[in-house]
Amino acid sequence: MNLVLVTAPGIEPVTLAEAKEWLSVSHNLHDGMIGRLITAARIDCEKDTQRAFIRQKWRLTADEFETDGFVLPRPRLIEISSLTYYDADDEQQTFDLDGLWIDSNSEPARVQLATGSSWPTTSGRPGGVQIEYYAGYGDGAGSVPDTARQAILHLVAHWYEHREAVIAGTIVAVMPKTIQSMLDDHRIWHQW
Numbered sequence: 001m002n003l004v005l006v007t008a009p010g011i012e013p014v015t016l017a018e019a020k021e022w023l024s025v026s027h028n029l030h031d032g033m034i035g036r037l038i039t040a041a042r043i044d045c046e047k048d049t050q051r052a053f054i055r056q057k058w059r060l061t062a063d064e065f066e067t068d069g070f071v072l073p074r075p076r077l078i079e080i081s082s083l084t085y086y087d088a089d090d091e092q093q094t095f096d097l098d099g100l101w102i103d104s105n106s107e108p109a110r111v112q113l114a115t116g117s118s119w120p121t122t123s124g125r126p127g128g129v130q131i132e133y134y135a136g137y138g139d140g141a142g143s144v145p146d147t148a149r150q151a152i153l154h155l156v157a158h159w160y161e162h163r164e165a166v167i168a169g170t171i172v173a174v175m176p177k178t179i180q181s182m183l184d185d186h187r188i189w190h191q192w
Contacts, residue, residue: 002060002062002127003073004061005056005057006056006057006059007056008056009052009054009136010054010055010139011054012038012141012152013141013148013152014141014149014153015141018153019038019153020034023156023160037156037159038152038156041151041153041155045155045179048180048187049148049186049188050073050074050108050187051075051076052074052076053148054137054143055135055136055138056074056134056135056136058132058133058135059131060130060131061129062129063124063126063129064122064128064129065085065122065129069110069112070110070111071111072108072109072135074108075107075108075109075135077133078133078135078136079134080097080100080102080131080133081132081133082131083097083100083129084132085122085128085130086128087120087122087123088121088122088123093120095120099113099116099117100117101114108188147182147185150182151182151183154179
């Protein structure tokens with residue numbers, strides 16, 4: 001299986017103004033850099049927790065349908081937009097989502113066949129089964145838990161202060177323990 005980000009979030013969980021206030025920066029000279037640090041910090045925190053913070057679109061691909069269904073990484077599942085596959089004649093088809101049970105309460109979400117449904121025969125094409133779905137806490141920064149937003153601010157401050165990977169022999173590229181602790185409640189331990 002392979003997981004690819006199709007559409008990145010349209011906004012960040014932390015605004016430039018919030019980050020500048022956290023950093024005590026009142027000038028505009030570093031706005032571009034701080035904006036890039038916010039995005040990088042969000043991506044790093046999402047990677048660490050295995051979550052999507054703000055609504056984003058993902059594509060999970062597999063070579064064939066899984067008997068036990070699929071686990072959809074990067075919770076929380078907002079909605080499945082499509083499930084496509086290449087049939088026995090190698091023609092792309094769309095699977096009717098009404099034939100699925102979608103457990104969006106589990107994290108990560110699970111997708112299984114509903115009673116009376118069956119997986120169609122596929123062509124065997126590599127990556128021939130594709131599930132596209134939206135994941136995240138929601139569309140706005142306010143939907144992201146405060147501890148995750150605070151972790152992003154801490155990481156932005158850490159990177160803003162320490163712009164090099166090494167300072168006097170000390171490696172600072174590793175996420176500080178305080179930030180990891182803030183993210184612990186949001187971390188997904190499931191390996192897919």
